[in-house]
Amino acid sequence: MRTRYHPRGRPRRTALLASFAILLSLLGLGSATQQATAADSLISQSRPVVASSIETTATPGGAVVDGDGSTRWASEWSDPQWIRIDLGGNASISRVELQWEVAYASGYRLEVSPDAVNWSTVYSTANSTGGNQTVNLAATGRYIRLFGTARATGYGYSLYEFKVFGSVQLGTTGYVLANPQVTGVSPSTKVPPNTYFHEFQANCSVTRNLPDDPIVFPGQAGASHMHTFLGSTVTDANSTLASLQAGSTSCVAPGDKSGYWMPTMYNGSTPVQPVGPQVIYYKTGVIDYTSVRPFPPGLRFVVGSPTASATEFATNPGYVAGWECGDSYRNIDLPVSCPAGTQINLRYQAPSCWNGLYLDTPDHKSHMAYPINGICPTSHPVALPMIEFKMAFPAGSGDLSQLHLSSGRGFSFHYDFFNAWDVPTLAALVNHCVIGGLQCDARGYDETQPGRGAALNAQYQLP
Numbered sequence: 001m002r003t004r005y006h007p008r009g010r011p012r013r014t015a016l017l018a019s020f021a022i023l024l025s026l027l028g029l030g031s032a033t034q035q036a037t038a039a040d041s042l043i044s045q046s047r048p049v050v051a052s053s054i055e056t057t058a059t060p061g062g063a064v065v066d067g068d069g070s071t072r073w074a075s076e077w078s079d080p081q082w083i084r085i086d087l088g089g090n091a092s093i094s095r096v097e098l099q100w101e102v103a104y105a106s107g108y109r110l111e112v113s114p115d116a117v118n119w120s121t122v123y124s125t126a127n128s129t130g131g132n133q134t135v136n137l138a139a140t141g142r143y144i145r146l147f148g149t150a151r152a153t154g155y156g157y158s159l160y161e162f163k164v165f166g167s168v169q170l171g172t173t174g175y176v177l178a179n180p181q182v183t184g185v186s187p188s189t190k191v192p193p194n195t196y197f198h199e200f201q202a203n204c205s206v207t208r209n210l211p212d213d214p215i216v217f218p219g220q221a222g223a224s225h226m227h228t229f230l231g232s233t234v235t236d237a238n239s240t241l242a243s244l245q246a247g248s249t250s251c252v253a254p255g256d257k258s259g260y261w262m263p264t265m266y267n268g269s270t271p272v273q274p275v276g277p278q279v280i281y282y283k284t285g286v287i288d289y290t291s292v293r294p295f296p297p298g299l300r301f302v303v304g305s306p307t308a309s310a311t312e313f314a315t316n317p318g319y320v321a322g323w324e325c326g327d328s329y330r331n332i333d334l335p336v337s338c339p340a341g342t343q344i345n346l347r348y349q350a351p352s353c354w355n356g357l358y359l360d361t362p363d364h365k366s367h368m369a370y371p372i373n374g375i376c377p378t379s380h381p382v383a384l385p386m387i388e389f390k391m392a393f394p395a396g397s398g399d400l401s402q403l404h405l406s407s408g409r410g411f412s413f414h415y416d417f418f419n420a421w422d423v424p425t426l427a428a429l430v431n432h433c434v435i436g437g438l439q440c441d442a443r444g445y446d447e448t449q450p451g452r453g454a455a456l457n458a459q460y461q462l463p
Contacts (some may be wrong), residue, residue, distance in 0.1 A: 002037060003239065004219075005332050006068055007155060012110060013215060014095060016236055017201055018186060018226075019445060021118070025263070030241075035357075036334065040094050040095070040165045040166060040167075041165065041166070041167060042163055042164070042165055043087055043088075043091055043093075043164055043165065043167065043168045044065050044085050044087065044144075044162065044163055044164035045065055045067055045163075045195065045377075045379050046065055046066065046067075046366075046369050046377050046379040046380055047065055047085050047087055047088060047293055047366070048085070048086040048365060048366070049061040049062050049064060049065055049073075049083065049084065049085055049086075050083070050084045050086075050161040050311075050312045050315065050316075051073060051081075051082070051083045051084070051167075051311075051315050052075065052077065052080075052081045052082045052083070052124075052231045052315070053076040053081060053156075053311065054073065054074065054075065054076075054197070054315050055074035055076060055077075055135075055156055055158075055368055055434070056073060056074070056318075058130060058373065059072055059074035059129075059158070060315075060317050060370070060372070061073050061083055061315060061317075061320045062369070062370055062372060063160070063372050063373075064083060064085075064159050064160070064161055064162035065161075065162065065163075065243070066372045066377040067086060067158050067161075067377060067378055067379070068372065068377070068461050069099060069161060070160070070222060071160070071373055072101050072158055072159060073157075073158070073159050073162075074101070074103065074155075074156050074157070075148070075156035075157045075158075075159040076156050076446055077150060077154065077155055077156045077384075078150075078156070078397040079148065079149065079150060079241040080147060080148055080149050081157050082145050082146060082147040082148060082149045083145065083146050083157075083159065083162065084116065084143055084144070084145040084146075084364040085143065085144050085145075085162065085164060086116070086142065086143055086320075086363075086399075087141075087142055087143065087144065087164065087168050088142070088168060088170055088363065088366060089142060089169045089171065090114070090140060090141070090142055090168070090169045091140065091142060091144075091163055091164075091166055091167065091168040091169070092139075092140050092166045092167050092168075093112065093122075093138075093139045093141070093144060093165070093166050094136065094137060094168040095134060095135060095136045095137055095138065095164075095165045095166070095310075096110060096123075096134070096135045096137060096140070096144070096162070096163065096164055096165070096450055097132070097134050097135075097161065097162075097165070098132070098133045098134075098135070098146070098160055098161070098162060098163075099132050099159065099160040099161040099162040099163075100130040100131060100132075100133070100158065100160070101158035101160055101422045102130070102153065102155075102158070103129075103151070103152070103153045103155035103156070103157060103158035104128065104130030104131070104152050104153075104158070104159075105146075105148040105149070105150065105151060105152065105157050106126070106128050106129075106130075106150045106151065106152040107124075107125065107126045107127075107128065107129055107148070107149040107150030108122070108125065108128060108147060108148045108149055109121050109123065109146075109147040109149065110122050110123040110126040110135060110139075110144065110146060110147075110148075111144070111145045111147055111372060112139050112140065112141030112143065112144050112145075113141050113142070113144075113145070113241070114141055114142055114143075115142070115143075116142075116143045116443070120139075120141070122137055122139040123135050123137060126149075126150070130151070130152060131284060132280060136375065138140060141378075144164055146159070146162060147300075150283075157328045157346055159187055162379040164354075164391070170362075171362045173362065174360065174361060174362030174363075175358050175360070175361055175362065176282075176298070176300075176358055176360040176361075177357070177359070178296055178299075178356065178357060178382050179359060181356055181357050182296075182354075182356030182357075182382050182437060183356060183357075184376070184381070185381040185382050186376055186381055187353075187375050187377065187381045187383075188286065188288040188290075188291035188375070188376075188383065189265045189288070189375060190287075190288040190290070190291065191287055191288065192287075192288055192289060192290045193406075193437075195289070195437030195438075196390065196439075197437065197438060197439030197440075197446075198283065198284045198289040198292075198433065198434045198435070198436070198438065199281055199282060199433060199434060199439060199440065200281075200282050200429045200430075200432075200433035200434070200438075200440035200441070200442070200444055200455075201279055201280065201281055201282070201440065201441055201442045202231075202251055202253065202256050202279075202280040202281075202282060203251060203252045203253075203278070203279060203441075203442045204230040204231045204249070204251040204252075204256070204260060204278055204280060205230065205250040205251075205276065205277045205278060205280075206229065206250070206273050206274055207229045207230060207231070207232070207233045207235070207250050208228075208229050208231070208233075209226055209227065209228050209264050209271055210226070210227060210229065210236060210237075211223070211224050211225060211226050211227070212224055212227065212235075212237035213227060213237070213261070213416065214235065214236065214237055214238065214239040214240075214259070214418065215300050215301075215302060215364050215416050215418060216302065216364060217237060217358065217450070218237065218238075219237060219238055220237055221236065221237040221238070222237075223456065224237075224322050225263060225264075225265040225406040225407050226263070226271075226406040227262065227263060227406070227416075228261060228262055228264045228265070228271075228273070228274070228431075229259065229260070229261045229263040230250060230251075230257045230260040230261065230278060230280075231249055231250060231251050231256060231257065231258050231259055231260045232247050232248075232249055232250075232257050232418075232420060233247055233248045233249060233250055233259060234247035234248070234452040235259035235261065235418070239259060239418065241297060241298040241418075241420055242385070244257050244258070244259055244418065244420035245420050249314060250272075250277075251442075252277065252442045252460050253425065253442055253443075253456065253460040253461075254422075254459075254460060254461055255264045255422035255424075255425030255426070255461065256314055256420075256421050256422075256426075256463070257417040257420040257421070257422070258417065258418060258419050258420045259416070259417070259418070259420065259422055260280060260415065261415065261416050262329055262391070262413065262414065262416075263306065263405040263406045263407040263412065263413065263414065264390070264405070264406040265393055265403065265404075265405055265406075266398065266402075266403070266404055266405070266406065267400065267402050267403050268402040272393050272394065272403070273393075273394065273403060274391055274392060275343060275372060275392045275394050276392075277388075278390070278391055278392065279392075280388070280390070281330050281386075281387065281388040281390060281391040282385040282386070282388060282429070282430070282433075282434065283385065283386045283387075283388060283434070284311060284352075284383070284434050285332070285349070285351075285352030285353070285370070285371050285374075285383070285384070285385075285386030286352065286353075286371050286374050286375060286376060286383045287374035287375065288375075288383070289434055289435060289437065290435050291383045292352075292383045292384065292385055292430060292434050292435060293382065293383065293384065293422065293430070294384075294385070294421070294423070294426045294427045294430045295384055295385065295419040295426065296354075296359065297419060297420070297421075297423060298359045298419060299331070299354070299359045299360075299384075299417075299418075299419045300359060300360050300364070300416070300417060300418040300421075301319060301350065301360070301364055301365060301367070301416070301417055302308065302364040302365060302370050302415075302416050302417065303318055303339075303348060303349075303351070303387075303389075303414055303415050303416075304316060304318060304348060304413060304414030304415065305414055306313075306407035306408065306412045306414055307361040307412070308411055308412055308414070309411065310332045310411045311389070311410075312335065312411070313332055313410075313411035313412075313413070314332045316327050317349075317351070317370040317438075318348050318349040318350060318351070319348065320344075320347040320348060320349055320372070320388070321345075321347050322346070323335060323344060323345070323346050323410055324344070324345045324346070325338035325339070325342055325343065325344045325395055326338050326339040326342050326344065328413050331410070332411050333402055333409055333410040333411055334400065334403045334404065334405070334410035335403070335441055336400050336401050336403070337400055338395035338400060339395065339398060339402070340384045340395065340396070340397050340398035341398075342393070342395045342398075343392045343393060343395060344393040344394075344395055344400075344403075345390070345391065345392050345393075346389070346390075346413065347388060347389065347390045347391075348388070348389050348413065348415070349386055349387070349388045349389075350368075350387040350388070350389075350417065351365075351368040351370045351386075352368075352370070352371065352376075352383060352384050352385060352386035352387075353368065353369045353370065353371055353376035353380035353381070353382065353383060353384070354367060354368055354380055354383075354384050355368075355379060355380045355381075355382070356381065356382045364416075365454040368380065371383075377435040385430060387417060389415055395448055406426070424462060425456070425461070425462055428444065428455040428456070428462060429444045429455050429456070431454065431455075432444050432452075432454075432455035433446070438452060439457070440454075440455070442460060443456045443457075443458075443460055444456050
């Protein structure tokens with residue numbers, strides 16, 4: 001059973017029970033008695049969310065679109081704050097439903113945008129009373145943002161649900177169907193026996209730098225910013241599952257022919273390559289680690305965004321520790337100096353809940369979602385391994401004033417994953433290490449529990 005998280009050290013607080021309020025829409029076009037038409041659909045469920053801040057990692061922005069009234073987004077305790085939903089395409093928005101926690105907004109605006117840059121206000125209030133609110137609208141846009149201007153309490157803004165209704169025009173291209181699709185699955189709420197670790201490693205070296213991206217720009221050589229590729233030695237703009245499986249790999253496990261890539265790091269105009277084999281963790285992202293199943297062949301996705309702002313980078317659910325070097329930790333941007341001879345490290349986690357339907361979607365993200373409080377949302381009920389990039393770059397002489405990524409500042413870091421694992425090898429590692437509750441190396445061996453054996457032999461292959 002899920003429990004509600006209350007980080008402030010106070011006794012459990014329940015949401016205010018307020019009268020159901022119907023608010024006027026933009027320019028008075030709404031009506032206090034207007035009802036949603038039968039054609040209205042919930043179009044915000046499990047869509048990508050960005051927030052101006054989060055109070056703790058247990059109150060992420062994604063909680064407002066997970067359909068669970070017991071999870072919530074909470075911001076820092078300052079004004080203003082905002083939370084934004086990407087509806088995936090040009091949307092006609094008929095109404096918004098807000099479910100506030102006790103720490104509600106007394107003043108806020110609802111804004112829409114075609115590009116997340118230029119915003120138009122479609123509703124505003126300076127005397128909100130919290131509780132459950134419905135705002136009827138006649139608005140269009142791909143993005144919708146709740147912009148809080150005044151807090152009703154000394155806490156931040158705290159919102160259980162931000163539901164958007166209407167219709168959205170989604171593209172018909174860019175969807176890659178899973179075969180077979182996984183249906184009839186419900187998110188697991190089971191709490192298995194506690195084990196501190198349930199993970200294994202993929203150790204993979206850099207293979208090349210190319211301005212290609214077979215996920216975002218398939219078939220378009222040179223269309224991307226420069227990427228540093230690991231894993232498969234043949235990844236390029238024309239890569240497919242078949243071409244990756246037919247190639248070789250720089251990973252120590254021959255069965256891992258997956259493509260991994262990230263923006264190239266530069267010091268001035270000189271590429272900075274990671275230090276030796278890099279650690280890519282495969283973990284559980286959910287409480288019920290026994291429900292994790294292997295990636296389907298051909299699954300691909302993008303983690304983070306090259307256009308992210310510093311706030312978007314730091315509030316992304318995948319953010320772990322930011323950029324680190326020496327005694328400097330949790331940096332959102334790249335360091336400008338580090339002790340000579342040290343390393344620049346970064347850890348960033350991928351979403352691990354899959355909708356079971358698509359191997360890819362037009363935005364390369366919507367088929368995946370992050371768990372909320374350790375449980376997959378109902379729209380993405382299939383628990384897969386959670387990938388965590390743990391990258392290490394050399395600090396050189398220590399002067400990093402010219403350090404940057406091919407995609408821009410340090411907070412533009414992102415990475416891509418194209419699964420091409422040998423199916424039995426991946427299944428053996430997931431079953432032995434993740435489901436088995438072990439802390440495994442790339443051979444599937446936990447040195448603290450030698451009696452459990454290894455998933456792979458000394459050549460990192462199935463025995």
